[in-house]
Amino acid sequence: MSKSESDKLGFWSIVFLAINAIIGSGIFLTPQSVVQQAGSKTLWVYFIAALIASVLAISFAAAAKYVTKSGAAYAYAKAAFGKNVGFYMGIVRYFSASVAWGVMAVGVVKSTISIFGGNPNDKWGVTWGFLVLMAIITIINLFGQKVLKYVMN
Incomplete structure (x- = not known):
């Protein structure tokens, strides 16, 4: 296996990242x-x-076979409707995504604050927690x- 291949995330890591995003963004928070x-x-x-999400997933999968470039909705909209619509889709x-x-x-x-017995409605606590989370991610x-490869694999 070449060095460039060994530095890539494995197939199952990518699958589990997608599952994690779905579970983390919906099941525990809403x-x-x-x-x-x-x-x-x-x-x-x-x-x-779930039905609506399935229709969207099938639509994206169908669109993916017509577009060879990466970019998901941006690439699909650009291919179907031109540069302007693609640009607006990207924006x-x-x-x-920023809001989400x-x-x-x-x-x-x-x-996390609730789990450790704190007050999740304390605005300063949430603000500091957010800043710490962003620092850790940075x-x-x-x-x-x-x-990331070490942790996920």
Whole structure:
């Protein structure tokens, strides 16, 4: 195995990263609010959400066979509708991902504070927790792919 291949994440690491993203962003942070809002219809809400997610996954998989460049929704929109729509898709994706990552980070911080017996509604505690989380993620990113590969494999 060449050095460049050994530095790459393995197939199963990538699969588990995707599963982790799905579980971490939804299952642990949203059920309470879904149950509060949907009540006895919660199972139907999750079933409908799963159907919509399945349609989106199938649509992306179908689009992927027509586009050879990476970029997901940006590449697909650019190939189908031209540069302008692709650019707008990229901008919308950037901002929506920024908001989603921020919400997930705050959810992780609040959950962690709750686990250790703190007050998850203390704005200063959440702010400091968020800053510490961002510092940890920054440090991990500075050390590059080798640390991630070691942890994930």
